[in-house]
Amino acid sequence: MTVAVFIVEDEPAVQDSLKVVLEGYLEAEVVGTAPSEAEAIAWLTANPDGWQLLVVDLFLAQGNGLGVLVALSTMGRRGGVVVALTNAASEGNRAECMRLGADAVFDKVAEINEFLAFCAAGK
Numbered sequence: 384m385t386v387a388v389f390i391v392e393d394e395p396a397v398q399d400s401l402k403v404v405l406e407g408y409l410e411a412e413v414v415g416t417a418p419s420e421a422e423a424i425a426w427l428t429a430n431p432d433g434w435q436l437l438v439v440d441l442f443l444a445q446g447n448g449l450g451v452l453v454a455l456s457t458m459g460r461r462g463g464v465v466v467a468l469t470n471a472a473s474e475g476n477r478a479e480c481m482r483l484g485a486d487a488v489f490d491k492v493a494e495i496n497e498f499l500a501f502c503a504a505g506k
Contacts, residue, residue, distance in 0.1 A: 386409060387411070388437075390413060390415075391436045392416050392418065395438075398418075414430075414434060417420045420443055420448070421445060423443075428458065434463050435464065437463055437465045438491050439451050439468070441467060445486065449483060452484055466502070467489070468489050470491050
């Protein structure tokens, strides 16, 4: 079964790398991307059942990933897996992401293998 992935990330190179890795390694399908909080919330609102894995960066071109997590919790999330993948994986940010409903938090650089293993285990 193919996993539908939505990526919230403002760096095009990181978006592209994630797409290649997730589609190649996990045989997932990236169904969309958003570089900002507002665009992510708009897509998630319009496509509540359109994703099974949501990958969210905390620092975005506009807004932030925490705002996406807050909005998602108010929408009545339907069971997809939510992962924060960030360069700002401090203990405080990890705790806040988990409090807001993320299933896991990973550092983009130091924990990329753990991120991929987590995603593979859930597919």
